[in-house]
Structures are given as structure tokens and as C-alpha cells.
Amino acid sequence: MTRFIIIRLLQAFVALIGIAVMVFFLVRASGDPMSLLANPNMSPEQYSAIKERLGLDKSWSEQFLIYMKDISQGDLGESLVKERRVIDMIKESLPNTLRLIIPSFFIAMLLAFILGIMAATYRDSLWDNGVKFLAVLGQALPGFWVGIMAVLIFSVHLRWLPVAGMSTLANYVLPVGTMVFFILPGMMRLVRSSMLDVLDSEYIKMARIKGLPERLVIWKHALRNAVITPLTVAGIIFVMLITGTVITETIFNWPGMGRLLIEGTFARDFPVVQAITVVTAVFVLGINVLVDISYAYIDPQIRYQKT
Amino acid sequence: MLNITPTREVKLERKIYGLSRRARITRNLTLIIPVMILALMVIMAIFTNLSWLGLPNVGLAPHDPDSGVIRDRYLPPAFMEGGKSEYLLGTDRLGRDILSRIIYGARISLSISMIVIFITAFIGTVLGIIAGYAGGRIDGFIMRVTDIALSFPGILLALLLAVSIGPGYWTVVFALSIIGWAGYTRMVRGEAMRICQSDFVAQARVNGASAWRIMLKHIFPNVINSLIIMMTLSVGMIILMESTLSYMGIGVTAPTASWGSMVSDGRSELDRAWWISAFPGICIGLVVLAGNFLGDWLRDKLDPRLRQL
Numbered sequence: 001m002t003r004f005i006i007i008r009l010l011q012a013f014v015a016l017i018g019i020a021v022m023v024f025f026l027v028r029a030s031g032d033p034m035s036l037l038a039n040p041n042m043s044p045e046q047y048s049a050i051k052e053r054l055g056l057d058k059s060w061s062e063q064f065l066i067y068m069k070d071i072s073q074g075d076l077g078e079s080l081v082k083e084r085r086v087i088d089m090i091k092e093s094l095p096n097t098l099r100l101i102i103p104s105f106f107i108a109m110l111l112a113f114i115l116g117i118m119a120a121t122y123r124d125s126l127w128d129n130g131v132k133f134l135a136v137l138g139q140a141l142p143g144f145w146v147g148i149m150a151v152l153i154f155s156v157h158l159r160w161l162p163v164a165g166m167s168t169l170a171n172y173v174l175p176v177g178t179m180v181f182f183i184l185p186g187m188m189r190l191v192r193s194s195m196l197d198v199l200d201s202e203y204i205k206m207a208r209i210k211g212l213p214e215r216l217v218i219w220k221h222a223l224r225n226a227v228i229t230p231l232t233v234a235g236i237i238f239v240m241l242i243t244g245t246v247i248t249e250t251i252f253n254w255p256g257m258g259r260l261l262i263e264g265t266f267a268r269d270f271p272v273v274q275a276i277t278v279v280t281a282v283f284v285l286g287i288n289v290l291v292d293i294s295y296a297y298i299d300p301q302i303r304y305q306k307t
Numbered sequence: 308m309l310n311i312t313p314t315r316e317v318k319l320e321r322k323i324y325g326l327s328r329r330a331r332i333t334r335n336l337t338l339i340i341p342v343m344i345l346a347l348m349v350i351m352a353i354f355t356n357l358s359w360l361g362l363p364n365v366g367l368a369p370h371d372p373d374s375g376v377i378r379d380r381y382l383p384p385a386f387m388e389g390g391k392s393e394y395l396l397g398t399d400r401l402g403r404d405i406l407s408r409i410i411y412g413a414r415i416s417l418s419i420s421m422i423v424i425f426i427t428a429f430i431g432t433v434l435g436i437i438a439g440y441a442g443g444r445i446d447g448f449i450m451r452v453t454d455i456a457l458s459f460p461g462i463l464l465a466l467l468l469a470v471s472i473g474p475g476y477w478t479v480v481f482a483l484s485i486i487g488w489a490g491y492t493r494m495v496r497g498e499a500m501r502i503c504q505s506d507f508v509a510q511a512r513v514n515g516a517s518a519w520r521i522m523l524k525h526i527f528p529n530v531i532n533s534l535i536i537m538m539t540l541s542v543g544m545i546i547l548m549e550s551t552l553s554y555m556g557i558g559v560t561a562p563t564a565s566w567g568s569m570v571s572d573g574r575s576e577l578d579r580a581w582w583i584s585a586f587p588g589i590c591i592g593l594v595v596l597a598g599n600f601l602g603d604w605l606r607d608k609l610d611p612r613l614r615q616l
Contacts, residue, residue, distance in 0.1 A: 015455045026471045140595040142547055144554045145570050145588030152577045152584070235458045242460040243551075250555060251574070262555060265466045273470050277463050288458050 001296070008292050012285040019281045020071055023274050024064060050080065076275035081267045086275040089260060096166070097256030100248065101241050103172065104179035112184055116191025117226070120199060121218055131188060138185030143244065147178035147251040164253045175252045182244035183237060194229035198222045235288045242280060338604045341597035348594055352414040368407040369393070373562040375402030381580050397582040399572060405582060408564035409590055415558070415565040416594070419476070420545040423483040424538050430484070431491020432534060436522050438492065439499025450496065453489045461486035461548065469557040479558045483548055487541065494537055498530045532609045540602030543595035550591050566591050 034051060042050075051057055054077075055066055070077065076086040119131035151174060154161045161173050198204060199222055207217045242258075249258035257276060264272030354367045380402040383390045390397060396405040438449040465482035472478055502508060503526070511521050552558050553567030561568070566587040573583030 011451060015451075018455070019459070023467065026467050028471075136596070136599070137592075140543065140547075140599060141592040142550050142554070142567075142570070142588060142595075144551060144567075145584065145591065148570060148574055148577065148584050149588070152581050156578050156581075239458060239460045243462045246462055246466075247551065247555070261463075261466060265470050266556065268470055270470055273467055277467055280460060280463055284458055284460065285455075288454075 004296055005293055008289050012289045015285055016278075016281055017068075020068065020278060023277055024067055027270055027274070053078070071278060076278065077271035079264075079269055079272050081264075081269045081272075086271050089272065090257065090275065090279060093255060093257045093260045096254060097245055097249070097258060099166070100172075100175055100179060100254060100256060101245055104176045104183065104244070105237075105241060107176065108180045108183040108187060111180070112187035112191050113227075116188045117195055117218065117223065119188075119192045120195035120226075123196070131192065135185040135189045138181060138188075143178060143182045144247045144251060146181050147174070147248060150174050150177060151251070166254065175248050175254055178248045178251065179241070179244045182248075183240050186240065187237065190229065190233065191226065195222060195226040197229075198226045201225075234291050235284065238284060238287050242284075334604075334607075337600050341600040341604070344593055344597035345601065348413050348417060348590075348597075351410050352417045355410050355414055368404075368410040369395075370404035370407040372403060372407045372411040372564050375399070375404070377402050381576075383580075384582050396586050397580070399580065399583045400576060405569075405586055408569060409566070409587055412564040412566045412569060412587065413590070415476070415553075415563070416546055416549055416567075416591075419479055419483070419549050420542055422480050423487060423545050423549075424541055426480070426484040427487035427541075428491055428534060428538050430488040432495050432527070432530065434488070435492040435495025435497075436499045436526050436530070439496040440503055440518065440522050440526060442500075446496070449492065453492045453496075456486070456489035457493070462551070465552050465557055466555075474557045474560055476559050479549055479552050482552065482557070483545060486548070487545065490541070491534070491537060494533060495530050498533050499526050502526050502529050536602060536606045536609060539598065539605050542598035542602070546591060546594050546598065 034047070034056060048057075055063055058066070074087070076090070078085055079089060082089065115131050115134075119128040122128055151163055154174065155163045162168075162171055163174075164171075166172070204217060204222055207221050208214075212221075245256060246258035246261060248254065249256045250262050253259070261273060261276045263269070264276070351367060356368055375398060379391070379394065379398050380400060382394050382398040382402075384397040384405075385392045385395050387397075394404050394406070396409070398404055399408075434449050434453075438446040461482070464485060465479075468478050468482045468485075472481075508521060508525055511525050516525075549558065550565070550567030550570070553565040554571045556568070556571070558568060559565050569587040570584045570591075573580060573585075576583060
């Protein structure tokens with residue numbers, strides 16, 4: 001098991017370096033990175049000051065070594081537009097993003113489990129068909145459009161909910177709702193299908209033959225085993241949360257990491273985009289390692305298979 | 308008490324006598340409707356305007372999508388009060404016809420997704436077959452890279468690309484291709500591994516077929532079914548991602564219409580012109596639905612083994 005964990009951590013580390021290298025070369029894909037960073041009304045002094053500050057006057061190999069050294073020390077550089085350290089900007093916006101992601105995640109999970117289990121238990125009932133319909137629709141409609149239509153209905157026409165801001169609970173309803181819409185359909189399908197698999201198994205038949213009440217069979221015997229599958233895709237859910245938050249924050253002007261990223265993209269503020277990519281990569285890889293380890297812990301076969 | 312539900316018996320009957328009449332009709336409908344929607348979209352994209360085929364400047368789009376009549380700005384759809392019949396789905400801030408923009412936008416969305424599907428399927432198939440056939444270290448390496456690509460948020464990569472090479476048609480194609488190949492690789496590799504176990508591959512090896520020959524003549528034809536299913540199923544996903552990217556401003560640049568950017572155009576004008584955002588979104592939803600249904604139908608037909616519950 002220790003061996004497995006070490007190998008996984010090493011692989012994640014290599015992947016992280018790979019991503020950092022990719023970012024380094026992507027900036028240079030457009031030729032001289034200064035062409036991205038400079039704006040036309042800069043004076044020549046400002047231009048060379050930026051060039052020096054970013055170390056672009058040095059050779060490629062030197063730049064690369066300095067870049068890797070900075071990243072390993074947690075130095076993510078400085079925003080070109082805001083003239084601030086990127087790490088401070090991230091520290092400011094990350095809590096706002098978490099305020100959006102965490103409630104959405106729990107609400108979506110809760111709904112996914114309740115709806116998915118009900119659909120699997122009462123298979124082919126009206127309830128099941130309703131859940132399937134919701135899942136199909138949810139996977140077809142673009143999340144950003146649903147968010148905008150929700151604004152149209154609940155804010156513009158009915159005037160029930162505010163469009164922007166984040167001071168009251170009512171401000172959270174639409175953004176969190178949009179996020180839930182992103183995650184729910186996939187999760188629901190997954191819970192439903194893994195629950196169906198479990199319900200079809202021998203030990204559930206055994207529990208039924210034993211005469212256990214259906215309530216116990218479903219909520220105790222089946223649920224425990226059905227939970228494992230959705231938890232192993234935590235990495236995918238995390239990716240969906242990131243995509244969801246970037247889009248939701250742009251719709252609702254939510255001052256989080258996603259909006260920081262988009263603003264950075266359009267201001268061509270490369271250090272910001274680069275830093276967010278690297279920080280997110282750390283999170284994504286970390287979560288994947290955790291998932292792999294916990295999965296290997298549950299299922300011993302994987303420990304030997306994948307190393 | 309053992310609970311033998313009637314559905315069990317019905318299912319047995321279906322297995323013996325084939326599908327019931329009603330089930331057959333629904334099943335056919337899940338084929339016909341999606342095919343019709345997709346065909347309509349493709350026709351819309353091809354016959355938007357015939358000038359690109361060297362024919363006169365006429366076509367399906369009733370108006371110029373990129374320049375409007377200022378006098379006719381913010382007109383509601385024709386079925387609403389105040390709408391003009393010449394602008395079926397209304398007009399936007401610059402008096403541009405929404406329907407014409409949707410028709411032109413179909414071209415962008417469909418062509419991007421076609422190109423991306425072929426690029427990703429090609430890369431994924433090549434890598435997947437090599438990984439599945441070679442096994443060992445090569446397989447391990449390819450699959451690790453695949454895992455990383457699958458777990459990395461594609462949207463970040465797309466934004467990075469947008470910063471470094473600038474937004475545009477090919478940026479979207481490039482970004483979606485980098486994101487999409489991994490899914491194919493994983494699927495094809497699984498299939499290839501399974502096929503490698505079979506007798507006919509062993510037979511070919513005994514006969515002295517080269518590795519390339521086995522991969523091309525023995526493994527590849529046997530993954531085509533799964534490949535077609537996956538390509539169809541990914542139409543919807545790619546259209547969704549393409550529209551998301553163009554919604555965020557990474558796609559084709561204004562004034563060229565794409566469905567995603569049209570939704571984004573209407574965002575700030577929801578209080579006076581909801582139709583600018585609403586109709587393109589419905590189009591995206593319809594195409595994605597059609598693609599998913601068609602993919603499901605193909606999967607049931609060609610390879611029921613792949614069916615998820």
C-alpha cells in the first residue's frame with residue numbers, strides 16, 4: 001500500500017511538472033510573449049521594465065529554470081494589469097468560489113442520491129421516467145443558457161430574486177441553482193445505474209429472501225454498496241464543479257476565481273491565467289490521488305493491478 | 308414474500324416475441340425525430356447561402372446575418388404583438404435578424420464539431436489501438452497521459468489557448484481536440500485489448516502477420532462499431548462545449564454569429580429582448596438532444612453490450 005501511494009504521488013508530481021511546462025510553452029506559442037503582455041500605448045520604458053521584471057530579457061533555458069524555481073517556491077508571479085501579486089488575488093477570490101461550490105455540491109449530491117435511488121427502486125414508474133427525462137434534458141441544455149433563462153424568469157419577470165450581489169441568502173439561489181443544474185443530471189444517472197446494478201446482485205436477493213423489510217434492503221444493504229461507484233468519480237465531479245463555477249460566475253458577476261480567470265483571459269493578463277491553471281491542477285491532481293488511494297483501500301485488486 | 312413483478316414476465320415475452328407494437332413505435336420515433344432534427348440542421352448549414360458554392364447570393368437565410376436595419380431593432384418574434392412577419396424570430400440590438408443569425412450559426416457549430424470529432428476520433432483510435440496492442444510500458448504511459456487529460460478541466464486549457472493564440476474558430480477546434488481525444492483512447496484501448504485476446508488475432512500472429520497489419524486489418528475493423536457509436540454520442544457534448552466556449556468569448560469573433568455568442572449577446576438585454584438569448588439556446592438543446600438520442604439508438608442497435616442501464 002505504501003508503495004502504491006508513493007508511486008501515485010510521484011505520478012501526480014510528474015503530471016504537475018508536465019502541466020507547468022505546457023503552460024510555459026503555451027505562452028510562447030504565440031511568438032514573443034511580450035506581444036501578449038504589452039499594450040500599444042505603453043512607453044518604451046514601461047515596455048522594457050515589464051520585460052525585465054518578467055525576466056524575458058534572459059535566454060529561454062534560464063527563463064525556464066527561473067520559472068520552475070518560482071513555482072516550486074509557491075511564487076505565482078504578478079498580475080500585469082492590476083500590478084498585484086497573483087497569489088493575493090487568488091486568496092481574495094477563492095473563498096467566494098468556495099461559497100458557491102460547497103453548497104452546490106452538497107445540494108446536488110443529496111438530490112442526486114434521493115432521486116437516483118427512488119428512480120432505481122421504482123424502476124419504470126412515473127417517478128423513474130421523470131428522473132430520466134430530467135437527466136436527458138439536463139444533459140442537453142447548455143448550463144449558461146439555463147442560468148440566463150432563470151434570470152429572465154425569476155429576476156426580470158417575477159422579480160423574486162436579485163441578479164447580482166452576494167450579501168443575502170436570496171443572492172445565492174440562482175447561482176447555486178445553476179451550479180446544481182450542471183452537476184445533477186450526470187450524478188443522478190450514475191447513482192441510478194449503480195443502484196440498479198446493486199439491486200440486481202445476489203446478496204440483495206438473499207436479503208429479500210431472508211425476509212428483510214424492503215426499506216432495510218434499499219436503504220441499508222443496497223445504498224451502502226451503491227455509494228462506492230459515484231464516489232470514485234469524485235475527480236470528474238470536481239472538474240464539472242470547476243467548469244460550472246467559471247460559467248456561473250460570469251453569468252452572475254460573482255467575484256470568484258472563475259471571474260478572475262475570465263477577466264485575466266480578456267485582459268490578456270497571462271500570469272493570472274497561468275497561476276489559476278497551475279493552482280487548479282494541484283487541486284485536481286490531489287483529488288485524483290486521494291480518490292485512487294481510497295479506492296485502492298476499498299478494493300485490494302487495484303493496488304496490484306495499476307502499479 | 309418473493310415479489311415477482313409482472314414486468315418480469317413482460318420482459319421475457321419481449322425476449323421471445325420481439326418488442327411490443329408500442330415499444331417498436333417509440334423506438335422508431337427515437338430514431339426518426341433525431342435524424343430529422345440533425346438533417347434539418349445540416350441542410351441549414353449547407354444551404355445557408357449558396358455563394359460559397361460559387362452560386363448566386365441566395366439561400367435559406369432571409370437576411371444578412373451580420374448587418375441589420377437600425378430602424379428594425381429589438382423587434383419581437385413574428386408571433387408576438389409588434390413583430391414583423393419578415394423577422395420570424397425577432398431582431399437584436401443592431402436590427403439583425405435572429406433567424407438568419409441562427410442559420411449562419413449552425414454552420415459554425417456543426418463544422419467545428421465535425422472537424423473536432425474526426426480529429427479526436429483519429430488520435431484516440433491510433434493511440435488506443437497502439438496501447439491495447441502493445442501493452443506493458445507503452446500502454447502504461449499512454450494511459451497515464453490519458454488519465455491526466457481526462458481529469459484536467461478542459462475549460463482552463465481552452466482559456467489558456469485563447470490567451471496565447473487569441474480567440475477564433477481554430478482556437479476552439481484546437482482546444483476541443485486537445486480535450487476530446489482521451490475519451491476515445493480509453494474506449495478503443497479497452498476494445499483493442501479484448502480483441503487481442505481472441506483467436507483470430509492469435510491466428511494472424513501464427514501466420515506471421517506484422518504488428519501493423521494486425522492493428523490495421525484485424526483490430527481496427529472490429530472497433531469501428533464502438534467508434535461510430537462514440538462519435539455520434541459525442542456530437543452533443545462537443546456542440547455543448549463549443550457553445551460554452553463561444554458564450555465565453557473564445558470562439559469566432561464578432562460580428563460572426565455562433566449560437567453560444569448569441570446567447571451571450573442577449574444576456575445584458577433580457578429585460579427588453581429575451582428572444583436574442585432564448586432561441587439560440589433552444590437550438591443548442593435540440594441538436595444535443597438529437598445527437599444523444601441517435602447515439603443511444605445506434606448503441607442499442609449495433610452493440611447492446613455497451614448499453615448502460
